[in-house]
Amino acid sequence: MEKKVKEYIEKNNLLQKKDLILVGISGGADSVALLRILISIGYNCVAVHCNFHLRGEESNRDQMFVEHLCASLGVKLEICHYDTNKYASDNKISIEMAARELRYVDFERLRKEYGATCIAVAHHRDDSVETLLMNLMRGTGIRGLTGIKPKNGNIIRPLLSLQRLEIEEYLKSIGQDYVTDSTNLEADYTRNKIRLHLLPLMRAINPNTDKSIESTALHLQQAYLIYNDAVQKAIANVVKQEDGNLYINIDALLSTPSPSTILFEILSVYGYNEQQVNSIMESLSSESGKRFASNSYLLYKDRNRLVLMQNNEIDFCVNIDLKKIDNVILPDGRTLRFEFREGGAEINKSKSIATLDADKVGENLKVRLWRQGDNFVPFGMKGKKLLSDYMTDRKFDITKKRNQCVVCNDCALIWVVGERSDDRYRVSNDTIRQLVISVN
Secondary structure, eight states: OHHHHHHHHHHTTOOOTTOEEEEEOOSSHHHHHHHHHHHHHTOEEEEEEEEOOOSTHHHHHHHHHHHHHHHHHTOEEEEEEOOHHHHHHHHTOOHHHHHHHHHHHHHHHHHHHHTOSEEEOOOOHHHHHHHHHHHHHHOOOGGGGSOOOSEETTEEOTTTTOOHHHHHHHHHHTTOOOOOOGGGGSOOSHHHHIIIIIHHHHHHHOTTHHHHHHHHHHHHHHHHHHHHHHHHHHHHHHEEEETTEEEEEHHHHHTSSOHHHHHHHHHGGGTOOHHHHHHHHHHTTSOTTOEEEOSSEEEEEETTEEEEEEOOOOOOEEEEETTSOOOEEOTTSOEEEEEEEETTSOOOOOTTEEEEEHHHHOSEEEEEEOOTTOEEOBTTOSSOEEHHHHHHHTTOOHHHHHTOEEEEOSSSEEEETTTEEBGGGOOOTTOSEEEEEEEO
16 A cells, blocks of 8 residues: 555655655544555655534544544644634635635645645545546536646645545554544535445446546546647637736637637636626627626626726725815825815816815715716716716726716715816806815
């Protein structure tokens, strides 16, 4: 068994003899075998145990087992504690995803602290087969059918050549016990249903099911390299990054052999699923303004392009008391300034300056982001106009429209910042004081 793992490590260039390895250990059969095998081969290891406090006394039992094991092996042990339920609730994610995020953040932190080369985790061939089947049932592209990789960044998986049964037999042969997570024996989760019900049925039909799936995954890994090379070349002609946003040229996208595939490859890394990508594809021939959100990003259709930006919308609103004037920093970083002048002072006609009748404006103002339904009487006009229509007429792009601020009083908008003031508050021959608002 140790020879088999050693050959797998060498074949996939996972480790060098001088490396210090951080080993994730839960106390279960897989991780215990991983630690024992790496030590037997001769690697220098530091063990890390994550107590997610999800199973009461069973979680504490697992920790105690790992402590005793590492002490008996003379292996340094780090223990990380988490309030996993709270983290999942705060971040609106599943318990499984919360546990994954928490442990990998600490794995990387400890790897850097110890100067370790990599983090070894105990995935084996059964895990890879289960992952492929799970992705297949959910719906996936080629990448989702390639199984678990031997190496992903700083994460290595030295046991991928072993089946679970081999691991259990190995531990029995060396007299090493381990703990069993009771939730692994339940069929509540998708992976467990595949493990406990689907795979046994498939093996009954074909005893070589695992080898066949593994072989298919290896073929698909090679096919994916060719596929990904072509996709990346296509993406380079379609996508441009600028000012922290991602711009997708619709004409260039539609000229590719498979626009929906290219769009999925672009957007899936930002949290968009296949159904959303299909909806976005359908919107390409519609008018500008449609938007699609993932957990962390917003995508807008803006004329002949799609604009992807971080979903960090804010409810920006600042109250201004003109009796004690303060500058205001806008969301885009510009500064808004207020000052009073004599009624007959010269008027600057720059778009970045609004000159208004102070007595018409009043003393209490607000500076905020524009909202749907906002309207004003553009300077020089007689009737009201929706601000959304004004911005469309002015050909605002999505980014500019999203960051557009307005100054208003209790009755109306008085200035579309950097654009146009409301004609009802213009300076006249009767103006005693001017309120001058500037932005830069």
